[in-house]
Amino acid sequence: MAEQVKPYGSSMGKKDEVEQMFDNVSHKYDFLNRLLSVGIDIQWRKKVVKIIKNAEPKTILDVATGTGDLAIALAKQNPQAQITGFDLSAGMLEYGRKKVKEKDLDQQIEMIQGDAENMPFEDDSFDAITVAFGVRNFETLEKGLKEIHRVLKPGGTFVILEFSQPQRFPIKQLYNFYFKNILPVIGKTFSKDHRAYTYLPESVQAFPFGEKLNQILKSVAFKNPKNKELTFGIASIYTSTK
Ligand SMILES: C[S@@+](CC[C@H](N)C(=O)[O-])C[C@H]1O[C@@H](n2cnc3c(N)ncnc32)[C@H](O)[C@@H]1O
Numbered sequence: 333m334a335e336q337v338k339p340y341g342s343s344m345g346k347k348d349e350v351e352q353m354f355d356n357v358s359h360k361y362d363f364l365n366r367l368l369s370v371g372i373d374i375q376w377r378k379k380v381v382k383i384i385k386n387a388e389p390k391t392i393l394d395v396a397t398g399t400g401d402l403a404i405a406l407a408k409q410n411p412q413a414q415i416t417g418f419d420l421s422a423g424m425l426e427y428g429r430k431k432v433k434e435k436d437l438d439q440q441i442e443m444i445q446g447d448a449e450n451m452p453f454e455d456d457s458f459d460a461i462t463v464a465f466g467v468r469n470f471e472t473l474e475k476g477l478k479e480i481h482r483v484l485k486p487g488g489t490f491v492i493l494e495f496s497q498p499q500r501f502p503i504k505q506l507y508n509f510y511f512k513n514i515l516p517v518i519g520k521t522f523s524k525d526h527r528a529y530t531y532l533p534e535s536v537q538a539f540p541f542g543e544k545l546n547q548i549l550k551s552v553a554f555k556n557p558k559n560k561e562l563t564f565g566i567a568s569i570y571t572s573t574k
Contacts, residue, residue: 336471337538339531346471347447351420353531354398357523358423362399364522364529368515374401376567380462380493381405383571387489389413389459395448395480396420396466400428400441402493406462407440416458417443418451449475453483460484464493468539477552484574490554491571496541498565507566511536545570 338346339353357364365373384392384406390413394403397417407415417432419425425443432441446452448463448470461484470476484490498504511533519529540548542559545568549557554572561568 337531337535339527346469347420347449350469350471353525353528354419354421355423356525357528358399358421358427360523361424361427362401364519365401367522368518368529372563372566376493376562376569377402377405377464379562379569380464380491381409383491383569384460384462384489385409387460389489391458391460392416393418393453393458393461393483395451395461395463395476396469397428397443398424398464398466400425400431400443402462402464403428403441403443404431404435404437407437411440413440413459415441417441418446418448419443420445420447449479451479451483455482456485457483458485458488460489460491462491462493465495467492468494468535474548474552477549477554481553481574486574488574489571490549490573491569492545493567493569494539494541494545495536496559496561496565496568497536500564503564503566507564541568 336346339349342349392406392413392415394417397403397419400417403415403417417428422445425445429443432438449472461480467473467476498507516529520526546557546559549572557570557572559568559570
């Protein structure tokens with residue numbers, strides 16, 4: 333089981349703390365994503381979209397959709413598909429819904445609030461499911477993954493985009509310095525949340541990546557999990573099927 337790192341270390345459970353944290357940072361979330369990743373996050377999401385497009389799904393669930401960047405990118409490249417964005421944080425969804433409306437995609441994308449570990453969908457509902465930078469924040473990783481497996485159709489495609497840990501010199505050293513010393517200061521200055529951008533490197537450090545995450549996917553019955561490193565292993569894409 334993955335080690336549990338919580339944003340605030342309060343008496344609340346991880347789920348409540350995560351919801352509160354994303355509500356707190358939602359007003360600066362997109363801005364900070366672009367700034368802190370120098371725009372690379374957009375390229376990473378494009379790779380997820382390409383994999384999903386090849387599967388030609390008619391229904392897509394984007395779990396932990398946040399402000400909807402991946403749901404919107406999926407909608408543009410899969411005009412045939414109906415997309416559901418699903419997230420715990422009302423604050424993040426509020427910005428997401430605004431963006432969806434501005435882009436005239438509200439007929440194609442529905443945004444629903446709820447918990448990925450207990451979703452209000454029937455078994456075998458979606459042709460494809462994506463999660464970008466979400467699984468690391470689940471209170472119980474295996475529970476969330478099992479729930480995703482339950483609502484995915486047999487033969488359906490599941491894609492995770494998540495931070496991993498670069499292993500090679502000098503990227504590992506440079507990246508760790510940036511991630512642990514520079515990113516938290518910039519994040520705190522703009523978001524005004526004293527913990528959100530310290531929780532980010534801490535949660536990445538504690539989260540399984542590469543073969544370990546593949547093994548967890550296998551243990552909850554996903555078939556043929558494969559990982560691909562992006563940008564020297566700063567992030568990885570995990571693909572599997574049901
Ligand atoms: C880092 S953001 C990622 C947002 C978006 N996918 C992206 O790529 O920008 C993580 C999101 O996961 C959501 N989240 C965390 N735990 C969740 C859960 N148990 N159920 C649903 N959403 C969850 C948070 O509310 C937050 O919006």
